[in-house]
Amino acid sequence: MRLLSYALALTALTVPPLSAQRPITVAGVRSLSFGAVLPGVPTVVPRTSAANAGQFDVTGPHDSQAALTFTLPVVMTGPAGATLPLLFGGSDAGYSQSQSIGSQIGFDPKQPFVITFSQNGRGSVFLGGTAQPVPTQRAGSYTATITLTVVSLP
Amino acid sequence: MYNASKLAFAALALVLTGVISAQGQVNGSILATAQVQTPITVSGTQNLSFGNVFPGVAKAVAYTDAANAGKFSVAGQASTPVTYSFTLPTNLTSGGNNLPIGSWLGYENTSNSTSGGSGITPSAAPTSSTLSGSGALFFFVGATVTPPANQAAGSYTGTVTLTVSY
Amino acid sequence: MRRALRFIPILLCATRLGAQGVVIAPHALFIDGRARSGSVLLYNPNTEPVEVSISLLFGYPVTDSLGRIVLRTIDHPDSTMRSAAGWIQAFPRRLTVPPLERQTIRLLASPPPGLPAGEYWARLVIAARGGQAPVTGVTDTAAVKVGLTLEVRTIIGVYYRQGAVRTGVAMSNLRTALAGDSLVVRSRLVQQGNAAYIGTVQGVLTDPTGATRGEFKAPIGVYYTMEPRYAMRIGALTPGRYWLKVKLTTEREDLGPEVLLPSAVARDSVEVGIP
Numbered sequence: 001m002r003l004l005s006y007a008l009a010l011t012a013l014t015v016p017p018l019s020a021q022r023p024i025t026v027a028g029v030r031s032l033s034f035g036a037v038l039p040g041v042p043t044v045v046p047r048t049s050a051a052n053a054g055q056f057d058v059t060g061p062h063d064s065q066a067a068l069t070f071t072l073p074v075v076m077t078g079p080a081g082a083t084l085p086l087l088f089g090g091s092d093a094g095y096s097q098s099q100s101i102g103s104q105i106g107f108d109p110k111q112p113f114v115i116t117f118s119q120n121g122r123g124s125v126f127l128g129g130t131a132q133p134v135p136t137q138r139a140g141s142y143t144a145t146i147t148l149t150v151v152s153l154p
Numbered sequence: 155m156y157n158a159s160k161l162a163f164a165a166l167a168l169v170l171t172g173v174i175s176a177q178g179q180v181n182g183s184i185l186a187t188a189q190v191q192t193p194i195t196v197s198g199t200q201n202l203s204f205g206n207v208f209p210g211v212a213k214a215v216a217y218t219d220a221a222n223a224g225k226f227s228v229a230g231q232a233s234t235p236v237t238y239s240f241t242l243p244t245n246l247t248s249g250g251n252n253l254p255i256g257s258w259l260g261y262e263n264t265s266n267s268t269s270g271g272s273g274i275t276p277s278a279a280p281t282s283s284t285l286s287g288s289g290a291l292f293f294f295v296g297a298t299v300t301p302p303a304n305q306a307a308g309s310y311t312g313t314v315t316l317t318v319s320y
Numbered sequence: 321m322r323r324a325l326r327f328i329p330i331l332l333c334a335t336r337l338g339a340q341g342v343v344i345a346p347h348a349l350f351i352d353g354r355a356r357s358g359s360v361l362l363y364n365p366n367t368e369p370v371e372v373s374i375s376l377l378f379g380y381p382v383t384d385s386l387g388r389i390v391l392r393t394i395d396h397p398d399s400t401m402r403s404a405a406g407w408i409q410a411f412p413r414r415l416t417v418p419p420l421e422r423q424t425i426r427l428l429a430s431p432p433p434g435l436p437a438g439e440y441w442a443r444l445v446i447a448a449r450g451g452q453a454p455v456t457g458v459t460d461t462a463a464v465k466v467g468l469t470l471e472v473r474t475i476i477g478v479y480y481r482q483g484a485v486r487t488g489v490a491m492s493n494l495r496t497a498l499a500g501d502s503l504v505v506r507s508r509l510v511q512q513g514n515a516a517y518i519g520t521v522q523g524v525l526t527d528p529t530g531a532t533r534g535e536f537k538a539p540i541g542v543y544y545t546m547e548p549r550y551a552m553r554i555g556a557l558t559p560g561r562y563w564l565k566v567k568l569t570t571e572r573e574d575l576g577p578e579v580l581l582p583s584a585v586a587r588d589s590v591e592v593g594i595p
Binding site: 189194199201237243280299311313314315 | 548
Binding site for chain 3: 036038041079138139140141
């Protein structure tokens with residue numbers, strides 16, 4: 001028992017102080033908004049669109065790395081269960097250490113992407129995409145949920 | 155013993171906290187949103203063209219003339235009633251010169267064809283119609299130009315306007 | 321022969337004029353009295369720029385003596401009419417939409433103070449024309465060449481909603497008449513409440529066993545009073561007694577549910593004798 005206590009105490013000593021471990025957080029800031037969409041006419045929202053691109057803010061230990069993984073819907077859902085196809089291209093996501101939409105590093109939102117937190121431990125992830133309504137798309141409001149998972153890497 | 159156990163539990167909790175902090179996983183979500191709006195499109199798809207005409211010789215273009223008749227198309231919600239009317243010139247102009255045009259004839263159809271629909275009088279008052287089950291409607295117009303024998307040379311133009319009201 | 325061949329490409333050009341028109345959405349614009357603004361999206365699907373001009377007028381659909389739906393326009397509506405045409409403005413009123421691009425028309429409302437609750441109407445007129453079409457012809461023989469450009473004007477409804485709005489419709493005098501292979505249906509519809517009745521009319525003809533022998537369905541807007549005519553193809557029916565059931569609902573597939581005012585379903589039915 002005494003050995004176990006010693007072992008646990010020793011283990012505890014190897015863990016960095018809590019004050020040095022800024023917790024990782026991710027917060028959805030802005031929806032990816034396609035606005036008014038016409039049936040049969042694809043609508044593209046660039047990740048650099050300040051008004052329409054989706055945005056997440058992330059925090060983590062400064063200079064540490066984290067992996068970003070999106071869970072992307074393939075459709076938005078609308079009235080009476082109608083669906084509207086969504087498409088994400090290979091550079092529709094972007095990461096900004098400075099949290100500036102004008103200064104992003106593009107990446108493929110369908111693949112995990114490793115980021116390095118800045119000195120202040122903050123960053124922003126931006127997301128664009130394409131809505132592809134069919135010519136017979138039913139009128140109404142369509143929504144879907146986009147989830148960003150941030151895994152802190154040691 | 156009791157105190158030792160509490161210490162061990164506290165240390166274990168500390169380890170777990172460290173793991174969460176260093177290798178944690180968190181999620182955040184946003185919405186993707188879109189507002190689909192049903193559109194209407196009214197298009198002039200082919201100008202009414204007479205090509206060359208000769209002074210003193212009237213020339214007609216029938217609405218059935220696939221190459222030269224004026225054509226309009228309407229696309230919208232299926233089975234929607236609409237009101238339509240034409241604004242037609244009585245003269246075409248070239249500089250300060252006029253060239254008379256008249257005898258307008260037309261055709262409306264729910265398919266892009268001059269058969270299976272019905273003849274219309276483009277100069278008539280606003281008329282009602284209904285888009286097809288697929289939301290389509292087509293109009294075809296023809297007319298006759300009557301250049302007098304002393305018609306001045308030039309390129310004569312005018313505008314045919316189709317008004318469609320939802 | 322050589323001369324004729326030289327003319328062929330020129331004549332073919334006459335058939336290759338690009339379409340002139342824009343996609344307009346929505347086809348009915350609802351403006352909330354709290355926001356006092358709305359927008360219409362224009363999209364040019366063509367390869368040539370389209371010149372667009374915007375204006376407003378007052379009008380609403382009515383039916384003529386034959387039951388056909390026509391737009392009644394009123395140049396100078398008096399104060400008893402639900403006109404919003406005088407105090408809604410569109411910006412811009414002239415614009416050019418480049419090929420494959422979108423432009424937004426914004427509508428701003430400045431209603432008079434103390435405007436009673438209810439819905440007020442205007443019609444937005446969107447006139448579109450492409451660039452001047454070339455006048456085609458054989459340049460070396462003809463002294464006079466003639467060609468006409470097409471212009472299109474699309475008129476859509478604008479509905480300004482002030483305060484609490486409600487709608488409904490009363491149906492009466494449902495009647496039928498045989499016309500060839502079709503059954504013509506008419507009824508009197510009177511709008512209720514302080515907003516237009518925007519919905520769908522459906523009719524079903526059933527035989528004595530309850531089987532459907534004909535039906536029709538169409539969008540409808542009732543602003544005051546109208547008696548629309550609908551024809552359903554019924555073909556050759558066995559002589560006998562049939563039932564026609566007609567109902568109006570505030571359901572529309574072309575409009576989002578957020579802009580549709582709910583109302584109780586209006587129903588009526590009538591016996592139809594097939595000789």
